Amino acid sequence: MFVGWDWASASHDVTVIDTANYYPGMLSEPIEAVDSGQVESVYTAELLGRPVVKAWNAALAETQRTKGVPAGTPGRLAIPVAGDSEEARKVAMSLVDDTGFDPYDTGTLADSWRQQPNSPVYCTELTLDELPAALAAADRVKDAAIRDSLPERFAALPANPTVDDVVEMNRAAHR
Numbered sequence: 686m687f688v689g690w691d692w693a694s695a696s697h698d699v700t701v702i703d704t705a706n707y708y709p710g711m712l713s714e715p716i717e718a719v720d721s722g723q724v725e726s727v728y729t730a731e732l733l734g735r736p737v738v739k740a741w742n743a744a745l746a747e748t749q750r751t752k753g754v755p756a757g758t759p760g761r762l763a764i765p766v767a768g769d770s771e772e773a774r775k776v777a778m779s780l781v782d783d784t785g786f787d788p789y790d791t792g793t794l795a796d797s798w799r800q801q802p803n804s805p806v807y808c809t810e811l812t813l814d815e816l817p818a819a820l821a822a823a824d825r826v827k828d829a830a831i832r833d834s835l836p837e838r839f840a841a842l843p844a845n846p847t848v849d850d851v852v853e854m855n856r857a858a859h860r
Contacts, residue, residue: 753785
């Protein structure tokens with residue numbers, strides 16, 4: 686994790702943006718603190734000893750690559766942003782906007798679990814108007830069960846799933 690970066694020498698003014706997601710047993714080694722209930726990005730901030738902002742983790746890479754549009758474009762997708770430092774959140778929100786997405790301030794890192802796999806906002810391509818209700822519908826227990834069912838849900842997709850197939854799979858998990 687974080688190979689090749691000397692965190693001890695990095696300035697405390699550096700804004701660290703956590704774009705990762707925890708998939709225990711699938712893509713990640715188990716992390717006992719997170720498995721015991723600590724929010725993943727809070728764990729990351731403690732591990733690094735730096736303020737962390739959570740952003741871009743709730744959008745597919747292909748969505749990020751192809752669906753960014755200028756501010757003010759109707760239907761522009763939103764990206765949730767969480768962090769304990771207001772200044773760091775502002776930096777991340779500006780960068781999200783620069784990449785073609787509407788930033789949405791979801792508050793502190795303690796609340797960033799609402800944008801983790803497979804919450805109602807996770808890889809569901811929502812607009813700024815849709816995002817608040819999806820964040821409010823998040824349920825830590827249910828969302829973790831949905832996350833853990835990902836291998837079975839992916840196996841039910843077509844052989845070469847499109848971004849739209851994956852987005853629909855994630856939306857359907859919350860209907």
